[in-house]
Amino acid sequence: MFPFPNVASQRPNVGSANAFDLKSYISKLDTAFSFLTISSVFAGLTIACLLAVSFFLQGFYSFQAVLACFFLAVAVYNLNKLTDLQEDSVNVPERVRFVKRYYNYIITSVVVSFCASIVCAFLCNPYSISAVVLGFCIGALYSARLFGVRLKEIPLVKNVTVAGTCVVGAVLVPLAVHLSSLIAISLVAYFVFFTAFINTVLFDVRDLEGDQRSGTTTIPVSLGLNKTRGLLLVLNSTFVPWLLISSLQGLFHNFLTLLACTTVYGYGCILHFCKKDAKIRKTVDALVEGEWIVVALLVVLFAWPLTASVLHNDLLGPVASVFGLSL
Numbered sequence: 660m661f662p663f664p665n666v667a668s669q670r671p672n673v674g675s676a677n678a679f680d681l682k683s684y685i686s687k688l689d690t691a692f693s694f695l696t697i698s699s700v701f702a703g704l705t706i707a708c709l710l711a712v713s714f715f716l717q718g719f720y721s722f723q724a725v726l727a728c729f730f731l732a733v734a735v736y737n738l739n740k741l742t743d744l745q746e747d748s749v750n751v752p753e754r755v756r757f758v759k760r761y762y763n764y765i766i767t768s769v770v771v772s773f774c775a776s777i778v779c780a781f782l783c784n785p786y787s788i789s790a791v792v793l794g795f796c797i798g799a800l801y802s803a804r805l806f807g808v809r810l811k812e813i814p815l816v817k818n819v820t821v822a823g824t825c826v827v828g829a830v831l832v833p834l835a836v837h838l839s840s841l842i843a844i845s846l847v848a849y850f851v852f853f854t855a856f857i858n859t860v861l862f863d864v865r866d867l868e869g870d871q872r873s874g875t876t877t878i879p880v881s882l883g884l885n886k887t888r889g890l891l892l893v894l895n896s897t898f899v900p901w902l903l904i905s906s907l908q909g910l911f912h913n914f915l916t917l918l919a920c921t922t923v924y925g926y927g928c929i930l931h932f933c934k935k936d937a938k939i940r941k942t943v944d945a946l947v948e949g950e951w952i953v954v955a956l957l958v959v960l961f962a963w964p965l966t967a968s969v970l971h972n973d974l975l976g977p978v979a980s981v982f983g984l985s986l
Contacts, residue, residue: 697757698768699736705948706732706828708955709854713829713847715958716911724787727779728828731791734772735798735824737765742802742809745873751866790831797824814876818863822855843910850901850918857891857925858947861932888933895929898922913961921954 695701707729714720740758748755758765773795780787801810801820811817829851830844863870863877864887870877879887902919905911911918928947 693753697751697754699733699740701948702736703729703733705951706825708951709825709851710829711955712951712958713851715962716847716850716914717843721783723779723783727776727783727787727791728794730772730776730779731794731798731828734769734776735795735802737769737772738798739802741765741769748869787831790827793831794824794827797827812875814878814881818856818859818878821859822852825855826852842908846901846905846908846910850898853894853897854921854925857894857929860887860891861928861947864932884933884935888929891929891933892926895922895925898925914958917954917957917961921950924950 695704707725710728711720711725714725740754741762744755744758776791776795777788780791797820801817801824803809810820826848830848860878864879864884866877867879867884869875870880878890882890898918899922902915902922905918906915928950931946
C-alpha cells in the first residue's frame with residue numbers, strides 16, 4: 660500500500676502564527692507607548708489636548724497656542740526627568756535608563772522645545788509669550804532645588820504648582836488671543852485646575868513606594884491610600900455643581916454631556932488606582948492622561964463648525980498659500 664502523507668502534520672498552525680503575530684504587535688505597541696511617555700511627547704499631547712478643550716469651551720481656537728503649550732509641556736516634563744532620577748529609580752526604572760542613555764539629547768530637547776514654544780506663542784500673539792515664560796519658570800522652580808528645598812517635596816504645594824501651570828496654559832494663553840466672559844473663564848479655570856490636581860495626585864499614588872524610600876512627602880505618603888481616595892472623590896464631586904452652574908448660565912451646552920461623562924470616568928480612575936496593590940505602572944499614563952486625548956477628539960467632533968473653520972483658516976489656508984492656491 661502507498662503511504663499517505665499525514666495531512667494534519669503538514670497543515671500550518673494558523674492559530675499559533677496568529678498568536679505570535681498578535682504578541683509581536685502588542686509588544687511593538689507597548690514599546691511605542693513607552694517611548695511616548697518616557698520622552699514626554701505623550702504628556703505634551705495631553706496638555707495640548709486639555710488646552711484645546713479649554714479653547715473650544717470658550718468658543719474659539721488657536722492652533723499656534725496649542726502648539727506652544729505642547730512644546731512647553733515637553734520642555735518642563737523633560738526638565739523634571741533630569742532632576743527626578745532618585746525617585747524614578749524605584750517608581751519608573753525604565754525612565755531612569757532612558758534619561759541616563761540620552762542625557763545630552765534630553766537637555767537639548769528642553770532648550771529646543773522651550774524656544775519652539777516661544778516662537779509659536781509669538782505667532783499666536785506676542786502677549787502670550789509672557790504666559791509661556793511664566794509656565795516654564797514655574798516648572799523650573801518645581802524641578803530645581805533652591806536653598807535645599809524643592810517645591811515638589813512640599814506636600815500640596817507640588818500639586819497646586821502643577822495644576823496652576825496647567826491653568827496658565829489653558830486660561831492665560833487663550834486670554835491673550837480672545838477675551839471671554841468672566842464666568843466662562845472662571846469655570847474653565849476651575850475645571851482645568853482641579854482636573855490637573857486630581858491627576859497629579861493619582862501619579863503620586865503610582866509613585867508611592869519610591870517617594871517613601873526617597874523621603875519625598877506627597878499627599879498619598881502623608882494621608883495614606885484610603886484618605887487620599889476620599890479626598891479625590893470629594894474634589895471630583897465638586898464637578899457636579901460645576902455642571903449645574905454651567906447649565907444654568909447657558910455655557911458649554913454642546914459639551915455638558917461629555918464633561919459629565921469625564922466626571923463619572925474620574926470616579927472610576929480614583930477608585931481603581933487608590934486601592935491597595937493596584938498595578939498601575941503604565942495604565943495611569945494611558946487611562947488618566949490619555950483621557951484628554953480622547954475628550955479633545957470628541958470635542959472637535961461636537962463642535963464641527965468651529966473645527967471646520969480652524970482647518971480652513973489655520974491649516975489648509977496657510978498650506979494652500981504656500982503653493983499659490985486659494986481656498
